[in-house]
Amino acid sequence: xxxxxxxxxxxxxxxxxxxxxxxxxxxxxxxxxxxxxxxxxxxxxxxxxxxxxxxxxxxxxxxxxxxxxxxxxxxxxxxxxxxxxxxxxxxxxxxxxxxxxxxxxxxxxxxxxxxxxxxxxxxxxxxxxxxxxxxxxxxxxxxxxxxxxxxxxxxxxxxxxxxxxxxxxxxxxxxxxxxxxxxxxxxxxxxxxxxxxxx
Amino acid sequence: xxxxxxxxxxxxxxxxxxxxxxxxxxxxxxxxxxxxxxxxxxxxxxxxxxxxxxxxxxxxxxxxxxxxxxxxxxxxxxxxxxxxxxxxxxxxxxxxxxxxxxxxxxxxxxxxxxxxxxxxxxxxxxxxxxxxxxxxxxxxxxxxxxxxxxxxxxxxxxxxxxxxxxxxxxxxxxxxxxxxxxxxxxxxxxxxxxxxxxx
DNA sequence: AATAATTATTGACCGCGGTCATTTTAGATG
DNA sequence: CATCTAAAATGACCGCGGTCAATAATTATT
Numbered sequence: 083x084x085x086x087x088x089x090x091x092x093x094x095x096x097x098x099x100x101x102x103x104x105x106x107x108x109x110x111x112x113x114x115x116x117x118x119x120x121x122x123x124x125x126x127x128x129x130x131x132x133x134x135x136x137x138x139x140x141x142x143x144x145x146x147x148x149x150x151x152x153x154x155x156x157x158x159x160x161x162x163x164x165x166x167x168x169x170x171x172x173x174x175x176x177x178x179x180x181x182x183x184x185x186x187x188x189x190x191x192x193x194x195x196x197x198x199x200x201x202x203x204x205x206x207x208x209x210x211x212x213x214x215x216x217x218x219x220x221x222x223x224x225x226x227x228x229x230x231x232x233x234x235x236x237x238x239x240x241x242x243x244x245x246x247x248x249x250x251x252x253x254x255x256x257x258x259x260x261x262x263x264x265x266x267x268x269x270x271x272x273x274x275x276x277x278x279x280x281x
Numbered sequence: 282x283x284x285x286x287x288x289x290x291x292x293x294x295x296x297x298x299x300x301x302x303x304x305x306x307x308x309x310x311x312x313x314x315x316x317x318x319x320x321x322x323x324x325x326x327x328x329x330x331x332x333x334x335x336x337x338x339x340x341x342x343x344x345x346x347x348x349x350x351x352x353x354x355x356x357x358x359x360x361x362x363x364x365x366x367x368x369x370x371x372x373x374x375x376x377x378x379x380x381x382x383x384x385x386x387x388x389x390x391x392x393x394x395x396x397x398x399x400x401x402x403x404x405x406x407x408x409x410x411x412x413x414x415x416x417x418x419x420x421x422x423x424x425x426x427x428x429x430x431x432x433x434x435x436x437x438x439x440x441x442x443x444x445x446x447x448x449x450x451x452x453x454x455x456x457x458x459x460x461x462x463x464x465x466x467x468x469x470x471x472x473x474x475x476x477x478x479x480x
Numbered sequence: 481a482a483t484a485a486t487t488a489t490t491g492a493c494c495g496c497g498g499t500c501a502t503t504t505t506a507g508a509t510g
Numbered sequence: 511c512a513t514c515t516a517a518a519a520t521g522a523c524c525g526c527g528g529t530c531a532a533t534a535a536t537t538a539t540t
Contacts, residue, residue, distance in 0.1 A: 085486065088536065094488080116527065126490045131528060191386055194449025201450055209451060227472035232463065235442065239464075243438035250393025251400055252408060264431065265438075272471035273426035284516065287506060293518080315497065325520045330498060 095133050097123040102140055111141065112184035139202070142192050145185060146203020148178060153210050161218045165266045168218070169259055172241065175211075176258070180245050190242070212238060224270040233270065240265035294332050296322040301339055310340065311383035338401070341391050344384060345402020347377055352409055360417045364465045367417070368458055371440065374410075375457070379444050389441070411437060423469040432469065439464035 101122035105114050116137055120130050134140045152175040162168045180186050192204040215234035224233065244262040247253045300321035304313050315336055319329050333339045351374035361367045379385050391403040414433035423432065443461040446452045 085537065088487070090488070090536080115525090117525090127527090128491065128529080129489055132488070137527065187386075187390055190389055190445075194445055194451065205449075205451065225471060228467045232467055236439070236464070236467065239438040239442035240435070242441070243434065246389075246393055250404075252393065252404065265435070268427045268431055268435065269468065272424060284507080287517070289506075289518070314495090316495090326497090327499080327521065328519050331518070336497065 091133075094123070094125060094129060098125070098130060098133055098140075099143070102144060106144065111145070111182050111188075114141075138188065138192070141188050142202040142204050145189060146192075146207055149175065149189075149204065149207040150210075152178060153207055153214065156211075157214055161221055163222050165263055165270060168237070168266060168270075169263050172262075173259065176241065176245060176262075180248060180258075183249055186245060186249065208238070219270070225272060236269050237266065240269060290332075293322070293324060293328060297324070297329060297332055297339075298342070301343060305343065310344070310381050310387075313340075337387065337391070340387050341401040341403050344388060345391075345406055348374065348388075348403065348406040349409075351377060352406055352413065355410075356413055360420055362421050364462055364469060367436070367465060367469075368462050371461075372458065375440065375444060375461075379447060379457075382448055385444060385448065407437070418469070424471060435468050436465065439468060 098119060101119045102114065104122065105118055114137075116130055117127065119140075120127050130140075134143070155174060156171055159171050162171055178185075179189055189204055192202055193208050194205060212231070212234045215237050216230040219233040219237070220230035241262060244258055244265060247261060248258040297318060300318045301313065303321065304317055313336075315329055316326065318339075319326050329339075333342070354373060355370055358370050361370055377384075378388055388403055391401055392407050393404060411430070411433045414436050415429040418432040418436070419429035440461060443457055443464060446460060447457045
């Protein structure tokens with residue numbers, strides 16, 4: 083029969099999360115070692131894995147929470163009326179997503195939930211981001227020949243492309259913001275239909 | 282002083298690559314263990330790492346080679362004249378890129394070279410793919426208000442988005458091809474410019 | 481309060497990628 | 511052929527994520 087969750091459990095989990103946050107703030111995400119976290123939290127290694135499926139699951143929690151904070155900021159903004167405003171609005175979130183190569187790679191891996199069962203925090207933020215984006219794009223001075231939902235997916239695709247290229251050895255020339263703005267202008271404000279010959 | 286490369290070296294590397302290929306064909310990419318590869322190749326573990334920086338570097342080689350094969354096929358095709366033809370042309374490559382979650386993640390990680398110094402085989406294929414794509418899109422019945430190079434980047438971004446969503450727990454509904462076709466129609470054949478009010 | 485049934489914690493242990501001081505081998509030199 | 515030297519190969523070792531049978535702590539039952 084389902085017994086209630088023990089307070090001990092909540093306390094231990096909180097201590098683990100706090101310890102992890104400390105380690106990250108001191109050394110960054112990539113440098114985090116599970117052993118270091120459990121040592122700080124004063125628990126055994128096995129306890130960690132009783133609370134988180136694996137190290138990535140902890141990262142999913144922590145990184146997802148940070149992303150959610152940036153989405154809160156975004157949702158407080160008035161709908162942007164230009165590509166430049168969109169880019170500006172997205173910048174804080176994007177900056178965080180690219181703060182470390184390790185973080186970006188992990189976000190990509192978890193952007194669509196790994197297993198069918200558990201959709202994690204990061205996957206949720208992508209969902210949320212898509213919805214906010216669709217809301218924005220349904221009202222503004224942007225193209226209307228495709229659905230706002232599709233426009234939003236495109237914005238996500240281009241944002242990821244721009245972020246990925248900012249890590250890229252080739253194409254390290256153009257700054258991230260300029261590239262994203264170029265993409266979004268072409269995506270959200272197309273000028274003509276067909277090629278040389280009219281349609 | 283620079284002595285010539287010993288034949289022993291080439292032979293050992295070839296044996297390692299062959300052994301790795303065998304293991305993969307039997308158990309898939311994700312299941313590959315370095316220890317198993319060196320055992321089959323009849324060399325010590327350390328030897329492996331004298332030939333490949335790490336396990337990922339081996340994967341970069343092998344996966345990059347496979348991708349290059351598919352690109353050869355693509356380059357033999359006549360320039361497609363519709364979105365459906367583009368999707369059809371890209372399918373074999375895409376299918377391989379998504380044959381395993383592990384493979385897709387690794388490709389993403391290596392799509393823009395990891396370190397500034399060494400651009401690996403996978404990164405090269407992305408470059409090549411972009412160029413082939415730009416060539417295709419500069420002639421056909423596609424939009425001409427942005428450069429073929431930019432169009433090509435968009436196709437890559439949408440292809441990656443479509444592949445990623447095919448692994449996604451949410452959005453596992455629409456089949457991969459249909460989604461990509463929808464993206465590319467919106468990207469390559471936009472109908473109007475602004476929203477409700479004309480521009 | 482004593483006992484039973486669950487749940488949480490522990491830490492020795494494992495798998496596997498990667499390292500490095502040491503040894504072996506290939507090939508140039510006298 | 512003997513000798514010397516740079517390159518290649520070796521395998522014991524390490525770091526670190528993750529497991530699991532055993533133990534401790536908590537809650538329900540009498």
